Amino acid sequence: MVLEVCVDTVASAVAAQQGGAQRIELCSDLLEGGITPGPGLLALVRERLKIDIYVMVRPRGGDFFYDEDEFEVMQRDIDQLLRIGADGLVFGILNEEAKIDISRTRQLVMQAHPHPVTFHRAIDMTPDPLASLADVLETGVSRVLTSGGARTAMKGISTLRAMQAASQGKITIMAAGGLTPDNVRDVAQQTGITEFHASLRRSVQSRVSYHRPGVSMGEMSSREYMRYVTLEEDVQAMTKMLEGISRESHTIATV
Numbered sequence: 001m002v003l004e005v006c007v008d009t010v011a012s013a014v015a016a017q018q019g020g021a022q023r024i025e026l027c028s029d030l031l032e033g034g035i036t037p038g039p040g041l042l043a044l045v046r047e048r049l050k051i052d053i054y055v056m057v058r059p060r061g062g063d064f065f066y067d068e069d070e071f072e073v074m075q076r077d078i079d080q081l082l083r084i085g086a087d088g089l090v091f092g093i094l095n096e097e098a099k100i101d102i103s104r105t106r107q108l109v110m111q112a113h114p115h116p117v118t119f120h121r122a123i124d125m126t127p128d129p130l131a132s133l134a135d136v137l138e139t140g141v142s143r144v145l146t147s148g149g150a151r152t153a154m155k156g157i158s159t160l161r162a163m164q165a166a167s168q169g170k171i172t173i174m175a176a177g178g179l180t181p182d183n184v185r186d187v188a189q190q191t192g193i194t195e196f197h198a199s200l201r202r203s204v205q206s207r208v209s210y211h212r213p214g215v216s217m218g219e220m221s222s223r224e225y226m227r228y229v230t231l232e233e234d235v236q237a238m239t240k241m242l243e244g245i246s247r248e249s250h251t252i253a254t255v
Contacts, residue, residue, distance in 0.1 A: 046086075157190050
């Protein structure tokens with residue numbers, strides 16, 4: 001069983017490693033669903049971590065159809081992120097009909113070679129995530145991150161099961177979407193999936209004591225003095241649950 005933890009700060013990245021995660025996905029702005037992190041963030045995380053670091057390549061929030069300038073930004077980001085020390089990359093491109101853009105995704109996969117690529121949850125925004133899996137296979141990525149086209153992995157569990165069966169070992173299906181130590185067993189047992197992606201974030205109040213009334217730097221005023229972090233103990237709880245599932249599966253297989 002593999003646990004990948006999605007983080008957007010150095011502290012959360014270190015907590016993921018200390019909690020037993022095998023890999024992190026490094027992003028910025030997880031409230032936007034994750035965008036490409038800055039080089040300084042990746043450089044410091046690279047210094048602090050020994051586990052694999054997969055880095056999000058997404059030039060902005062919103063949809064996954066990118067114009068030519070945005071695509072060039074992704075190309076330039078890939079070169080820079082790999083130079084700094086990314087072990088793998090995470091991206092996905094759709095066309096104007098919200099279907100997999102095979103050609104441009106494949107182009108970025110070839111640019112990243114030999115580093116592995118995960119096609120992210122853009123697949124969940126296609127008209128038919130299960131059918132889209134065939135197109136993702138043509139891009140040459142190593143794995144696909146998906147909730148089965150639902151808001152959470154639990155709600156998309158039937159599609160996740162079908163995607164795992166359809167993959168036939170040609171691509172790794174990694175489940176995502178609201179996964180916790182309380183529900184990951186159900187997803188694992190009902191789908192046969194062995195890789196899991198979670199942020200395990202908690203909200204914490206800012207340590208700044210003075211809150212300027214009536215002024216907000218962003219559109220979400222409630223966010224101004226709120227931060228989200230991943231804690232080591234939460235990652236440990238998920239890791240222990242996955243280790244238990246793995247032991248149970250091994251026992252059943254050898255009986």
